[in-house]
Amino acid sequence: MAHIESDPRYSFDTFVVGTTNRLAVAASRAVAQAPGSSYNPLFVYGASGLGKTHLLVAVGQLALKLHPGLRIRYVPLDEWVDELHAAVASARMDAFKTRYHEVDMLILDDVQFLAGRRETQSEMLRLFNFLHRGGCQIILASDRAPTEISDLDQRLLTRLSGGLIVDLDMPDYETRVAILQRKCEERDARFETGVIEAVARLGHGNVRELQGALTRLVAFQRLGEIAVTSRNVCDLLGAEASPEAPAPAASNEFGNFLSDISVAVAQHIESWRARLGEAVATWNERGYRTASLERALSGHDVPDVDVLLQSFAAAVARLQALERKAAASDPALARSEVFRNPDRLAEAEALAAGAPGVRRLPPQPEARFSRDTFETGSSNQFAIKAADAVVREPGRRYNPLYIHGSAGTGKSHLGHSIGSEMLASSGGAHTVAVLGADAFSQELITALQEGGSDTWRARYRSLDVLILDDVQNLTGKAGTQEEFFHLFNALFAEGKQIVLMSDRAPRALEGVEERLRSRFEGGLVVEIERPDQSLRERLYARALSTLGHEPNVDLVSYLAARTTATATEISEAVKQLVLHLGDVKELTVAAAQTVFGKPRESAGSGKPAHRVVTSRVTAIASEDGSFFLPTDKTIWEWPDVGGRLIEELR
Structure with a gap:
């Protein structure tokens, strides 16, 4: 965004001050109260999710409130770079420079992206020198200190380091408790004694993840109708870290002194x-x-x-x-x-x-994946309740909503149904996109090849709802992750709904940047588990009905008892069963047993035994010296055809 908009979520009043951020907050308040006269530039750095952007927007809002005529521009560095490139391409550099030369306060976020961009650094240096000489207040934020930004022009490094450099660190135990209590008040959420403290003791990496944990607990309590206690917090959150004992509070007289910098400003009622x-x-x-x-x-x-x-x-x-x-x-x-x-x-x-082509939309939800055809059971009911809440209040309740589970459990079905429900509830007014990470990446590549990346980017940033499937496929695609990071930020800042699906939880995503993973953790993370017996019965019944066969109770019970297959595997198994039996008019347990056989119990376990036995095999050397097992000398034995079918479907 180019200008500071009034947003009560990002004010000093909602920023919880503790020992690890007190200096940064005090300096930021001082800058807002007297722009250009102290701490110029102000450089704030800290890891992702610790509140840098919150602090920058709070500075801009307070400065505008105290100095109504102040011309303020807040812009993430990537947007500034986009503006610069567009100005060069359209020969409008004079207009670009004028736009930034006329500001009284410039707030630049994510300046770590200056790394390695020599020409961009040169233009930034010229802008910095012009503004600083004119007394313009400059505020910068980064995920690292100026000296740690790689390949940075020495002159620019000197300018960035020439004012006050303050850092934001992970809040201590007491501050984490205060943050959680504040968020509970905002959401009108109440927990029994000890719950907030238990969450604060878990080793979350940043404030965004801490808020994400609270969001999950609120959802469990409201959607899952589960009583959250201090004893089950770890189980509900799937906490992978051991509880962190609160450290003794350290004396911080200097921090207390700095906090006294804040000056109360009397508000007056203006005439119309x-x-x-x-x-x-x-x-x-x-x-x-x-x-x-x-x-x-x-x-x-x-x-x-x-x-x-x-x-x-x-x-x-x-x-x-x-x-x-x-x-x-x-x-x-x-x-x-x-x-x-x-x-x-x-x-x-x-x-x-x-406008020609203006109605060209990103991939739409597929109608065949409807909410009515999505079977509900104990293994997925929490995810479904979260999805329904998102449809009722897009962008407000759970944003982002991150759904994970093994392949075939229905994540994609649920994602498409969310998109369809969003379209229906808005009367078609919402712009919704549903696609996989691979497709998103390929669209980006095509846009770059055709020179239409600006058009492609604008189309996605105009969305009301973005639903991205197979998020794990972002792994190893640095350019796609970079693009998605900025798209995520743009949509989230405007309150647009984001839904993500993956075969693993955010913390298990390898090869995905921490800044993205942290944002995924900051929403509601829910899991769809493999279907239980009851849900499998309904899935088998639906699959049989779809193929025109009566799902009698005994047959469905027999089929569901044989496997813990996913919804996809169940559908494929029924297709194979019908294909094998051919023209049989009525499917019965007896008929199904000719394909799957009778369940065999393993000794002492009470579970069907599936064993694989191989005959004696001779390894044969190939021409390249490697070894392989000849298929004609390998015997695979299953207790029945059904067992083999399940193995081949895995």
Whole structure:
């Protein structure tokens, strides 16, 4: 986002201060209160998920509140780089420089991405020098200290290190408890004594993961109707780390002294003219025409200011949505003046609707995977309740929603059904995409080959709902992970719903960057387990009915008792059964036993025995010197055909 928007989630009031972040918070408040006069630049660094972006936005909001005319730009570095490249490509460097030279406070996030970009560093150095000489306040954030950013121009390193450098560290036990208690208040969640403390003692890597753990417990209590206690916290969270004992609180007189820097600012009630005047100045600075507000300001009648400002903001929001849709087809349309004037909203609607290719959408949910055909059981009911909650309140309850489970358990089915329900509930107004990580990566490659990456990127950033399957396939694809990281941030910042599916939990993702894994952990993580006996019976019954056979109780019970197969394996097994029996009109247990045989119990175990026996085999040397086992000298013995079928389907 280019400008600071009012967002109560990211204020100093909602930032819990502890011993590990007190200096950073105190310095940030001082900068907001007196921009350009102290700590310039201010460089904040810390690992992913510790609150850097929260702190940056809080600085901007407080500075704007204390200094209403202040021109502030907040921009992640990748967006600044995109703007730079677009300016170079369109020969509009003068406009680009003017846009940034006119700011009073520049807030740059994720500056670690300057690493290795020599030409970008040169332009950043020129911008830095110009702003700093003019007294502009510069605030930067990174996941590492300036000296740890690799391949950084020495002159730029000197500039970045020339002010105050403060770090954010993982909060201590007491601060973690305070954070969890604050989040419980915000969500109106209540737990029995000891639960919050138990969560705080677990070794979570950052605040985002800590909040993700709380989200899961709230969901367990509300959706799963499970009483969360201090005794079952570890089991419910699947905590892989041993509880961390709280460290004794250290004396921090210097930190207490720094916290006294905060100065209480008295708020005053503005007249309606002052409010409108401030709104006109704010929207003009953001590039929007304000004729309707100016007419009200110059009139003699006292307008309903709240209604007027809300109506204007809604019109701007609609213009922004139309601009994104138009830009997905033709990036040049985004520069159209019509998208900057709320009085021309009808023209903007017509332009966006008539843009060639603007209706080209990312992959849509498949109708065959409906919610009605998804069988519910104890192994998946928690995931289904979470999915239903997401459909009711997209982007608000569980974002992101991360569903994991072994292949064939129904993750993809559930993901597509969520997408279909989202479309239906919005009357088709929502833009929904459902695709796999491999397809996402291939689309990116194609866009890069065709030189249409800007159009592709704009199309995905205009989504209302993104559902990405097979997240584990992001492994080893650095470019795709980079693109998805920025897409995730853009959608999340706008409150758009993100749903992810994988065959493993976030903490088990290998080859996926920590900053992404941390964001996955920050939402609600739910598992779909292999179906139990009851669910298998319903799955077998549905599969038989689909193929036109009566699912009598005895047959279904017989089939379900034989295996712990997944939904996919059950469907394939029934197809093979029907194919093997041919024209048999009525499937019975006896008929099925001609294919699968009678269950054989292993000695003392009470479970069917499936054994594999091989005959004596001679290893034969091939021409290249390797060895193999000839298939004609290998005998595979199953107790029945059904057992073999299950082995071949695994």
